[in-house]
Amino acid sequence: MENKKRPLSYYLLAGFFGLFVLFLYGPMSAVFLLSLQGPEGSLTFPMKGFSLMWMRSVFEEQRVGNFTDAFWRSLSLGLIVMVLTVICSMMAGMAFRQRFKGSNLIFYLTISSLIVPSILISLGIAVVFNLLGWGNAWYTSALGAHLTWTIPFAFLIMLGIFGRFNPAYEEASRDLGANDVTTFWQIVFPLIASSVVGVALLSFTLSYDEFTRTSLASGDTNTLPLEIFGMTTNVTSPALYALGTLTTIFSFALIALTVFAITYLSNRQSKPKRG
Amino acid sequence: MTTTKNQSAPAQPVRPSRAKPFNWKAIVPYLLVSPQTLVLLLFLVLPIAAIIIVSFWNFNGYSMVPGFTLANYITVFTSKVTLATYLNTFKFAAVVWLICLLISYPVAYFLSFHVKSSKWQTILFLICTVPFLTANIIRMISWIPFLGREGLLNQALMGLHLTDKPIEMFLFSDFSVILAMVHLYTLFMVAPIFNSMMRIDRALVSAAEDAGASPFQIQKEIIVPLSASGIAIGTIFIVTLVMGEFATVRLMGGGQVASMGNLIKNQIGSLQYPLAAANSVILLIVTLIMVFAILRVVDIRKEL
Numbered sequence: 001m002e003n004k005k006r007p008l009s010y011y012l013l014a015g016f017f018g019l020f021v022l023f024l025y026g027p028m029s030a031v032f033l034l035s036l037q038g039p040e041g042s043l044t045f046p047m048k049g050f051s052l053m054w055m056r057s058v059f060e061e062q063r064v065g066n067f068t069d070a071f072w073r074s075l076s077l078g079l080i081v082m083v084l085t086v087i088c089s090m091m092a093g094m095a096f097r098q099r100f101k102g103s104n105l106i107f108y109l110t111i112s113s114l115i116v117p118s119i120l121i122s123l124g125i126a127v128v129f130n131l132l133g134w135g136n137a138w139y140t141s142a143l144g145a146h147l148t149w150t151i152p153f154a155f156l157i158m159l160g161i162f163g164r165f166n167p168a169y170e171e172a173s174r175d176l177g178a179n180d181v182t183t184f185w186q187i188v189f190p191l192i193a194s195s196v197v198g199v200a201l202l203s204f205t206l207s208y209d210e211f212t213r214t215s216l217a218s219g220d221t222n223t224l225p226l227e228i229f230g231m232t233t234n235v236t237s238p239a240l241y242a243l244g245t246l247t248t249i250f251s252f253a254l255i256a257l258t259v260f261a262i263t264y265l266s267n268r269q270s271k272p273k274r275g
Numbered sequence: 276m277t278t279t280k281n282q283s284a285p286a287q288p289v290r291p292s293r294a295k296p297f298n299w300k301a302i303v304p305y306l307l308v309s310p311q312t313l314v315l316l317l318f319l320v321l322p323i324a325a326i327i328i329v330s331f332w333n334f335n336g337y338s339m340v341p342g343f344t345l346a347n348y349i350t351v352f353t354s355k356v357t358l359a360t361y362l363n364t365f366k367f368a369a370v371v372w373l374i375c376l377l378i379s380y381p382v383a384y385f386l387s388f389h390v391k392s393s394k395w396q397t398i399l400f401l402i403c404t405v406p407f408l409t410a411n412i413i414r415m416i417s418w419i420p421f422l423g424r425e426g427l428l429n430q431a432l433m434g435l436h437l438t439d440k441p442i443e444m445f446l447f448s449d450f451s452v453i454l455a456m457v458h459l460y461t462l463f464m465v466a467p468i469f470n471s472m473m474r475i476d477r478a479l480v481s482a483a484e485d486a487g488a489s490p491f492q493i494q495k496e497i498i499v500p501l502s503a504s505g506i507a508i509g510t511i512f513i514v515t516l517v518m519g520e521f522a523t524v525r526l527m528g529g530g531q532v533a534s535m536g537n538l539i540k541n542q543i544g545s546l547q548y549p550l551a552a553a554n555s556v557i558l559l560i561v562t563l564i565m566v567f568a569i570l571r572v573v574d575i576r577k578e579l
Contacts, residue, residue: 124322
């Protein structure tokens with residue numbers, strides 16, 4: 001650290017940054033607190049009593065919906081989307097390390113998936129599946145809708161990862177007589193593994209929280225965000241907040257786990273191996 | 276004028292083309308890129324094509340009927356609701372964009388120029404990112420305790436005797452919709468601006484300081500131009516997200532607020548698929564025009 005005196009602008013901007021963080025986390029923490037109220041609890045402050053009853057009520061059979069089923073659906077969908085996104089975007093990232101005819105077209109096709117308004121994609125997929133007589137379901141049409149959202153992000157990150165990648169390692173591996181598959185699994189993948197974990201987390205959470213693209217394409221059964229959205233119109237008890245708190249805690253736990261995994265992987269990578 | 280923009284220097288060693296019969300190495304990139312392309316063809320290109328086709332179909336009161344009619348487009352263009360809704364949607368996009376920019380620029384500047392250790396940069400950036408990895412719906416709901424009729428804001432105003440009765444307009448108004456959208460989408464602006472600011476050569480700033488430039492001049496002449504591509508990417512994100520938005524408008528607007536996404540959703544709700552499709556096609560065209568306009572002003576290629 002330098003010993004230079006910090007200018008006034010540093011403190012002003014630091015204050016602004018603090019307010020920004022408060023803006024991001026303030027509302028969420030209010031919901032956490034209000035979900036811990038007693039039986040008389042309402043949707044606003046002040047807190048009335050303290051209990052875990054609203055948390056428990058999330059796991060019970062509800063009049064307005066079944067959250068455990070919706071949760072498992074969203075979890076399974078997120079995991080499928082995660083695996084498919086990582087495979088597709090990693091392969092595409094490898095392809096884009098060299099220029100090939102049509103690479104620009106595929107690049108713009110992928111980016112346009114981010115730019116097209118979400119409601120359009122949802123409507124379009126629903127219409128296609130109806131016209132073809134396949135019927136909409138979370139594991140078919142909603143899966144496709146999620147992939148249009150996760151793949152472009154993953155692809156852009158993969159381009160960044162491979163852009164920084166030093167091809168000398170692979171050349172060395174090939175010079176030693178390894179084939180492409182061996183080179184990939186022994187050299188390339190371990191080097192990018194920590195970034196791939198990040199891409200996986202991003203894909204999962206984008207899918208787990210997706211709302212608009214799923215909204216018309218999930219068929220008869222709802223994913224968790226759709227279920228919660230339905231709940232907002234007819235639930236006025238803190239059970240709504242409890243559900244929000246629980247899913248947010250779930251997201252936080254996943255993020256913490258991923259940060260831990262990334263730190264572990266990159267530490268292992270940077271440590272010199274003896275041998 | 277026929278020169279291409281390809282800047283590959285002629286000095287580069289040209290690889291000898293090997294194996295005459297079938298150069299299977301040449302198709303490797305196509306094989307690698309095929310799963311992703313297939314997904315996008317099936318779930319992006321095909322659905323858009325379907326919407327364009329359906330937008331010319333008839334509607335018989337309860338379902339769509341194949342055919343060719345311009346009636347849907349005529350309805351869209353002659354309805355006063357459409358124009359008013361578009362204006363309202365543009366208003367949201369513009370206001371949300373401006374607020375996001377005013378928040379994101381100082382935040383990104385603080386992170387990239389004032390925070391010196393890269394460890395703290397990562398930690399603070401992660402702190403900004405975490406809320407964006409949680410469900411949008413929950414983040415919208417979380418404003419109810421603040422803005423509701425008996426929310427903290429009204430309690431505070433009444434406590435300070437600034438108002439006698441609770442103000443209803445905090446929730447279910449343009450104000451709450453904009454607030455929620457800014458809350459949901461600022462990161463899409465912070466991240467690209469932060470990214471391009473991190474690439475600015477610090478020596479430029481020192482040189483300008485040594486040459487006697489004022490802090491304002493440094494911002495105007497160095498930081499803003501060099502982070503323009505980040506601002507452009509953030510702008511594209513915010514504009515496209517807000518233009519197609521309906522969940523926030525539904526939830527925070529409480530049925531009082533109009534937006535294109537909401538209009539389309541309502542038409543789908545009443546099974547008017549051809550009309551919804553026609554509106555979607557126009558929304559897509561409008562959004563693409565806005566994106567191309569941004570790309571004309573700022574070149575983002577160097578960022579990618």
